[in-house]
Amino acid sequence: MKKAGGIEKVRKYPNGSLLVKENYTKDKKLASITAMLKLQGYDPADRNWVMAAYDPTGKVLAFGKVGSCIACHDMVHKQDLVFAPPPAQLLPVSTWKGFFPKQAISPMYAKLLQEHPKSIVR
Ligand code: HEC
Known part of the structure; x- marks a missing residue:
């Protein structure tokens, strides 16, 4: 690395x-x-x-x-x-929901997504 x-x-x-x-x-x-x-x-x-x-x-x-x-x-x-560790790379909410439909996204992760929109992997 x-x-x-x-x-x-x-x-x-x-x-x-x-x-x-x-x-x-x-x-x-x-x-x-x-x-x-x-x-x-x-x-x-x-x-x-x-x-x-x-x-x-x-x-x-x-x-x-x-x-x-x-x-x-x-x-x-x-x-x-x-993957690079957060916040360098973040999963989009849609990916989270697709893989873990029964889990709520953690507020900490949701905050990271808001603060680092450019780090979301497409
Ligand atoms: C829904 C997506 C997702 C799934 C499913 C998933 N991972 Fe990951 N994994 C990530 C993300 C995002 C990271 C980097 C963020 C972090 O460190 O939490 C990561 C990090 C890792 C790392 C550290 C190296 C790296 O890529 O950063 C290992 C090792 C790992 N995962 C193994 C696994 C194994 C083994 C499984 C299956 C049992 C698995 N993962 C399933 C998303 C996923």
Whole structure:
């Protein structure tokens, strides 16, 4: 990322790249962990990422060529499916609703969308 000049400028992550994201609730409790590992030849159609999600105890919630993960991450296919963290890149409300119809969008995220309209990924 440093070599490319920032996360949004990376076009291809090297084999073996591992990205891990901790997901917290608004009261700062760990809700889940998502990860992606670049494995040469694993899934050439979708940039060779192994997708994984774990609950806070380490139980596997999703693993492998997970269509739902890939469908959303494909919005940033130019960045090899890796999003920049908010507020650099934000999901449009329509995408949120499409993927999580039963969840309310957090007021914090709604505020970010208002403050950074140019950061919304199309
Ligand atoms: C509805 C869209 C959406 C879905 C579905 C989704 N993600 Fe993400 N993911 C994002 C966004 C947006 C970010 C960057 C913002 C953030 O860090 O919260 C992100 C960040 C990540 C990151 C940190 C690297 C990066 O791209 O910034 C990992 C790892 C990750 N997601 C894995 C997963 C896995 C594994 C799944 C499926 C179990 C998944 N994601 C499903 C939207 C999504």
